[in-house]
Amino acid sequence: MEARYKIGDISSLLGIPAQTLRFYEEKGIIKPYRDEHDGYRYFDAWDVNYLMDTLYLRSLEFPLAEVEQLLNEDSLPDVCGKFMRQENEILKKIAHYRRMLGVLTAHRQSLQSIESRKGRLVSCKSREMVFHRHRRNYSFQSLESGTFQGLKKEVKDWVDSIMEASPTFLIPADGIQGVPKDTPYWWGWSMDPELALEKHMDAVLPNEYLPSVESIYTVFEAGGRGTFMDCFYEQVLKPIRRTGRQLSGNPYGRLIAKVHEENGFHRYFEVWVPTE
Numbered sequence: 157m158e159a160r161y162k163i164g165d166i167s168s169l170l171g172i173p174a175q176t177l178r179f180y181e182e183k184g185i186i187k188p189y190r191d192e193h194d195g196y197r198y199f200d201a202w203d204v205n206y207l208m209d210t211l212y213l214r215s216l217e218f219p220l221a222e223v224e225q226l227l228n229e230d231s232l233p234d235v236c237g238k239f240m241r242q243e244n245e246i247l248k249k250i251a252h253y254r255r256m257l258g259v260l261t262a263h264r265q266s267l268q269s270i271e272s273r274k275g276r277l278v279s280c281k282s283r284e285m286v287f288h289r290h291r292r293n294y295s296f297q298s299l300e301s302g303t304f305q306g307l308k309k310e311v312k313d314w315v316d317s318i319m320e321a322s323p324t325f326l327i328p329a330d331g332i333q334g335v336p337k338d339t340p341y342w343w344g345w346s347m348d349p350e351l352a353l354e355k356h357m358d359a360v361l362p363n364e365y366l367p368s369v370e371s372i373y374t375v376f377e378a379g380g381r382g383t384f385m386d387c388f389y390e391q392v393l394k395p396i397r398r399t400g401r402q403l404s405g406n407p408y409g410r411l412i413a414k415v416h417e418e419n420g421f422h423r424y425f426e427v428w429v430p431t432e
Contacts (some may be wrong), residue, residue, distance in 0.1 A: 160198035273375040282371040282428035286352035291343040310362040321345035323411040336385035371428040380421045405430030
């Protein structure tokens with residue numbers, strides 16, 4: 157006679173909570189023997205084999221509904237088809253996490269280099285990017301329509317790609333005067349052009365292409381609300397003007413970090429200032 161085991165025994169053997177075993181029974185994955193007299197469930201070796209197969213398939217991230225089909229319904233072609241579909245799903249996840257890892261690594265390296273770059277003026281080519289403006293100073297508005305309502309559809313693609321969309325600012329050069337608080341500027345998101353094209357986010361309105369041009373690059377620091385333009389003037393614009401260089405285009409840059417330190421809230425930005 158085959159040996160039979162109570163639910164607690166199998167739960168202990170496989171490390172599966174008894175509640176989960178009951179759930180698998182409800183889903184039809186296993187069909188343990190139930191004694192009519194004492195009402196206990198009894199599992200035999202066949203049931204344990206099914207549970208081990210379930211653990212294996214779940215470890216490959218098959219949905220529970222597919223596990224039940226694979227174990228109780230599917231033919232060989234059906235099983236092959238489900239394994240192929242699962243392979244494709246895992247390949248998509250691998251690609252996604254590889255991209256995420258790249259974003260994390262690049263951002264971490266950028267964070268670690270803040271102190272060495274802060275306040276240094278470096279002549280270089282600016283970073284090319286596709287830019288979408290969504291806020292003028294403190295008002296959200298579409299560049300194309302000039303309204304908040306017109307912005308909603310434009311923003312969706314960028315929100316869907318938020319992992320790779322960098323918070324970015326652009327300061328129109330013709331608006332830069334002597335009083336920081338009067339200077340208009342734009343906030344939005346940016347992305348490398350190749351990636352933007354891959355995501356079908358063409359560099360046409362409401363997006364725009366920012367080409368690589370001769371610039372002064374630096375990292376500057378600001379505090380909380382209302383400090384951005386004052387810090388840009390003091391830490392970026394004035395030092396560049398002291399070198400005798402003149403603006404030849406719109407300064408633009410990206411937010412690197414927002415952190416809390418002993419003396420308060422700090423933001424760090426990298427910026428490219430086109431000059432001649």
